[in-house]
Structures are given as structure tokens and as C-alpha cells.
Amino acid sequence: MQDLTAGLSTFSFDCGLTEDQEELLSLRARSAALSICGCAHAVFWCQLAHSLRGLINRHTTQRVALASERDSDLRVGILGLGHTGKQLLLCLLEKTDTKPSHIKISTRRPETAAEFAQSGVECYFDNGRLAAWADVLFLCCLPSHLPKVCASLHSHLPPRCLIYSFLSAVPVTRLARLLGHSFVLKPQYDFSACDRADMWPAHGQLITALNDPLLIEASCPLSVSGGISLGASWVYAVLYSLLNICTSASLGSRDALALINSLFLLKEPNTVEFNAQSYVNASYASALMPDEPFPWITLTDAQTKETPLSRFLSRSKSVQEAISAAYKALLEKKEMRDWGMDK
Structure with missing residues (x-):
């Protein structure tokens, strides 16, 4: 039988990457760094907010006879359950004190969340309902879906609901205008090639990455390293x-x-x-x-x-x-x- 790969240098065992191909490796590192840092920083905000609400509840209880559990538990909404939404959900369940019953998801395909529904996470397709319920709403949709998503949220967002955006291509000022809402938080990441950039794709699972002390140190908000930086405005x-x-x-x-x-x-x-x-x-x-x-x-x-x-x-x-x-x-x-x- 004739070897169809014979004479094709790119299929040779000892074939290395071309200069053009090596430049593409930085894109892989960039994608991994953005996923790891994006989820880690969102988790940090959620735990801070959850803890502060608990402190407020205990402080208020000292002066008021009854304080409801609803007032203290952070209600987390995730809009979109693609790759980013799923990774964020896994991180929230693993790394924060947020209960599954206090996480709800709105997606056009609720059936894709069946594995999470068994743990108590509710999933449906109703963006307005999610916005009216949530204390923080994570936007994990595609940029091309943003106009429709914003239209579905417009009349349902209470002032206290924080919109946390994962849409890197949309500036915070434009997002605020589209939503008619000023309580919007969007991290701004910049990435440049460096000698340590290869640390980011070392883990196949994001949860595993967030247990690595090296990556925890590298993703620290005020001193992000490994070729990625987070604007102090976050x-x-x-x-x-x-x-x-x-x-x-x-x-x-x-x-x-x-x-x-x-x-x-x-x-x-x-x-x-x-x-x-x-x-x-x-x-x-x-x-x-x-x-x-x-x-x-x-x-x-x-x-x-x-x-x-x-x-x-x-x-x-x-x-x-x-x-x-x-x-x-x-x-x-x-x-x-x-x-x-x-x-």
C-alpha cells in the first residue's frame, strides 16, 4: 500500500514548527490566560460580595429582630452557557460559597444544563426573568448576540443588579448605553508575548489551573504576570x-x-x-x-x-x-x- 504522507515534510516525525506557526502559539497562550484570569477574577468578586452581604446581614441582625436569608445570600445569574458560561459555573460551584440553588442560567438551549440541574442550579430561557432576580448577572453571550440580549434586559434590570461582562470586544461605556444601566463591571485585559506566557496552557481543565499556586500568583489582579495585564480600573x-x-x-x-x-x-x-x-x-x-x-x-x-x-x-x-x-x-x-x- 502506498504511503500517502511520503514526501510531505510536515507529516515527518521530526518536523518542527515554522516561524509563522510558532507565532500562533501566543494565541493559544492568550486564550488560556484570558479564560483562567477571567473566571478567577469573577469568582473573587462573587466571594467578596457574598461575604460582605453576610457581614451586613449579621450587623443588621444585631439591631433588627429578623433578617431573611434572601437578603444575605448572593443571587448569581449567568446569561449564556457556552464554553465561557460553563467554565464560570464550574468555578463558582468549586471556589465560592454560593449555593447551587442561588445560581440560575438563561440560555437558548436549557437542555444543555441537565448535568447542573441535578445539583440544584436552575436553567431556563428567559433573560428578563433572570435579570429581575439576580444580584449579579454575568454576560457570557457572543458579541453578535449583544443587541438582542440588551433589548431583552432593558426594562427588567433593577438598579442594584450588577452586570459583569465577559464580552472583551465591547467597551464598558457602550455596554452601559445599550443596557440603559450604569452598574456595569468589565475587566480589561491586555496580552503581550513574553518568556513566561507558556505557563497558561499547562492545564486541560480550568478548575485544575485555579488550584495551581503558580497560576494563582500570576493571575493576582494587582500584579498579573505571564504576559497578561488587567487594568487597575477593574x-x-x-x-x-x-x-x-x-x-x-x-x-x-x-x-x-x-x-x-x-x-x-x-x-x-x-x-x-x-x-x-x-x-x-x-x-x-x-x-x-x-x-x-x-x-x-x-x-x-x-x-x-x-x-x-x-x-x-x-x-x-x-x-x-x-x-x-x-x-x-x-x-x-x-x-x-x-x-x-x-x-
Whole structure:
């Protein structure tokens, strides 16, 4: 029988990659890095929000006889169950305290979620219903579907619902306009070739990757390495979103700051704490009463403009280190009570 591959150098055992082919390897590393970092950072936000709501609930219970479980448990919606949506769902179930019963999915093919439904995750096709229910709604749809998705959400989004976008090609300002909603968070990643970029595709399963100390360190939001970088505006928006959670609960400014500081262990000796001027300008801060909630912060402004928080964080090394420590503790599954997070 004649060997059809005879004489074809690319099918030879010792054939290496051409220069053009080697350049494509960076795309593989980029895709893996974006998946790992995107899910890890979303998981971090969810655990912070979940823990803060628990702290608020316990704080409120001290003054009110009854506080409902509904008020404390974070309700997570995922819109779209393609590759990104499934990876995110697996990470949320594995790495956060969010219960399966507090995760709902809207997808055009609900039958693809049968394996998750058995664990208590509800799946249907109704974007408006999902938006009205969720505290955070992850957009995991294709960019080409965005106009229809935004139209289906428009009249259903309550102000307190955070939209967290995985759509890399759509700027946060455009997304906010399409949704008619200002509580939008979108990480901005940049990738450049480097000697350490080959660390990212080392794992076939994303969950396995998020258990690797090397990748946990490399994906740390304030010091992302391995050829990928995350805009600091994401960190600012995360911190402002936590403040908005306190405002939504009608928590006074003094109590809001105390709980956020405890979340990151900022009451330790020799650490700088968040204060009113960390979040708002000096004149507003000076007039803010301890029992008065902070104003609602527009996250699109927090991600596109200089703010008191961006100035505060850029010069507060101890706060940066505390945020990094909390991130690593979460992904390494250390005892979360040590970080002000309720298990």
C-alpha cells in the first residue's frame, strides 16, 4: 500500500514548527490566560460580595429582630452557557460559597444544563426573568448576540443588579448605553508575548489551573504576570461595587467603611484603612454624616475617569497587599474566616 504522507515534510516525525506557526502559539497562550484570569477574577468578586452581604446581614441582625436569608445570600445569574458560561459555573460551584440553588442560567438551549440541574442550579430561557432576580448577572453571550440580549434586559434590570461582562470586544461605556444601566463591571485585559506566557496552557481543565499556586500568583489582579495585564480600573470598580452593596442596604457610611475594612483585614496594625475620602471627594466626605449612606457610584465613571479611590489606592501599598492576600487566600482555599469572609 502506498504511503500517502511520503514526501510531505510536515507529516515527518521530526518536523518542527515554522516561524509563522510558532507565532500562533501566543494565541493559544492568550486564550488560556484570558479564560483562567477571567473566571478567577469573577469568582473573587462573587466571594467578596457574598461575604460582605453576610457581614451586613449579621450587623443588621444585631439591631433588627429578623433578617431573611434572601437578603444575605448572593443571587448569581449567568446569561449564556457556552464554553465561557460553563467554565464560570464550574468555578463558582468549586471556589465560592454560593449555593447551587442561588445560581440560575438563561440560555437558548436549557437542555444543555441537565448535568447542573441535578445539583440544584436552575436553567431556563428567559433573560428578563433572570435579570429581575439576580444580584449579579454575568454576560457570557457572543458579541453578535449583544443587541438582542440588551433589548431583552432593558426594562427588567433593577438598579442594584450588577452586570459583569465577559464580552472583551465591547467597551464598558457602550455596554452601559445599550443596557440603559450604569452598574456595569468589565475587566480589561491586555496580552503581550513574553518568556513566561507558556505557563497558561499547562492545564486541560480550568478548575485544575485555579488550584495551581503558580497560576494563582500570576493571575493576582494587582500584579498579573505571564504576559497578561488587567487594568487597575477593574479593582477600583470592584471596591466601588462593594460600597454600592452597602448603600443598597441603607448602611451608614461609618458602618460601611468598617465592614469593607474588615473584609480585607485593614484593621491590622500598620495598615492604612479606607475612609470616606478614599471613595468620595473631600468636600462631600466632610459633610457626610456617620449614619448617612454613601451616594450610589456609577461604575462606568469609576472605570473611565480618575477618582478619589484610584488616587488613594495608587499610593496605599498596604491596601494593595491586603487585596492581593485576600485574592490568594480565596483561590488557595485557605480558611476564609481569617479574611473576614463567612464560611
